[in-house]
Amino acid sequence: MNIDIAVMQVFNGVSLFTILLLMAIGLAIVFGLMGVINMAHGELMALGSYVTYLTATAFSKFAPQWMGVYLFAAIALAFAVTYAFGYLLERGFVRFFYNRPLDTLLATWGLSLILQQAYRSIFGAQEVSVPLPQWLSGAWEPVAGIQLPISRIFIIGLTVAVAFGVYLLLNRTRWGLKVRAVTHNRAMSEAVGIDTQRLDALTFALGAGLAGIAGCVFTMIGSTNPGTGQLYIVDSFIVVVFGGVQSLIGTALSGFAIAQTQTTLEYLMSGSMARVTILLLVVVVLYFRPHGLFAAKSRS
């Protein structure tokens, strides 16, 4: 194995890591911080993808000269739409199932089926895809023999920005302080005057919005169909659970560990066997550390 291949391997690993992290970060907030099992999280990502598709279609129709930057508009729109949808979802649906985790799981699974069929009815069963802007196609070649796709570099940059933003939001703002307070002790937070219900809705909406951004980014890697969300949901849960619920850093590190292991294994064996090995490894690790690799210590 020469140095070029090694560099490409690491880059592929980092690239997969950022994709896993984008997928999981919204779920880490909804499931990790709030304890809500949202099986429709994948469909929220698909919603982000479809918003991106609509944005791209609108741009190519009405403002073709701006096609180069439609992606930024799409990211903002995807976030806004899924954020709003997530807010309504929490107020009108999810909040009735709090404290019944297994029932939440089944109810949100039902919701995901309804959303999938809705996408199928609206956008059709076939795949839709969006054009990649000119400046994102092609590859960067720092030295001869190493080619790094620019779109992947863009995704890495965006993920770092999003993850850093979420980190600041949760750890450096008053709102984030409240969210963490409610996570640790709901009753006490209520007693000191935090409007926990409103906070729940906003936190859930934020998690949904992040899923929207992930969905938007995924249009750069592959096409979207009504069942796309289901491909992501189990992986997202595995990343969050593996990293340790309630720990965003854990989610990031677990995404990194899973991605690097998977790309390395894929080099050594077939893709499906690599995936099987990863899934079994995760189960084994969970056996030894039932609360995930980086479980936060809490009194509850």
Next chain:
Amino acid sequence: MRTLLRAADTRATMLVVALLMAMVAVLDPFRLNLMGKYMAFAFVALGIVLLWGYGGVLSLGQGLFFGAGGYMMAMFLKLEASAPELPDFMVWSSIEHLPLWWQPFRSLPLTLLLILTVAPVVAYLFAYAIFKKRVGGVYFAIVTLSLALTGTVLIVGQQGDTGGANGITDFRTLLGMDIVSDDAKQTLYIIEAAALGVAMLCCGALMQSRFGKVLIAIRDKEDRVRFSGYNTAHMKAFVFAISALLSCIGGAFYSLQVGLISPTAVGVVASIEMVIFAAVGGRLSIPGAVVGALLVGFLKSYLSEAFPEIWLYFLGALFIAVVAFMPLGMAGVVQRLAPGRVAAKVTP
């Protein structure tokens, strides 16, 4: 009260089995075959009632055991169908010798023995290890879900050994007897209905026993039961093994009735759908779960043929409605309407 409930349950079981037997006279062979297919899922639903309704453990990986039973049965039938050659999909993948782990499936007694033992033993060991670590609730659901995903990926990936995404198909004889003729299907149906009746009675008796009472106690307050000196991990793992056995038997009947087994019966979607069978019928009712499986199975065939657009909307709404409004399923509604009977309490 206790004896009354037991008698009522037994009566309901008898009624369900009698109705299933009556179907033989009423339905045409095609419909009867479909009923046989739904009945295969009723075995799974029974296991879910014990595990989830009584034990409070939600497994989203029942498809794995269902698939295990189905594949083991299909492997035997396929070897018989293609003997003395190798199965066709192995030839296509240019495999020259029968893989070692296929060898036991040359004999029917050995196949049946493996169907009845492999899944429960594996399930018990796995679940005991997990429960001993006090992993439960949602985590257990996600771990089993990822195992179901692993199973699908593995089967699809190992095309030459498993038939890949197409699964195992094209078998029509069992020990030389034709199994696709109408008469054979009818016999098969009667055997399956009888087996289901026996399984229902066994499950009912188990839940009425001391073990069943302790199991309910574990569901409601595991710590207290553990402090009283019970090995709760063992008891939960035992129920998990029983549910695995039931799923495995259901899978074997499925292969016989449908004539094929494919990775879709193993996967994440199938595994979660199996939970809704029990939820619709009533997660605390043994006859309810069977009726739920038959009803949802029938609706699935009917709606997805007649109104393909509506089926997923309907299934999704069913999930939500059952969880939100009828946590005890149809059995709960029946119990509430029946005079003089106190509805059992369900704890989420």
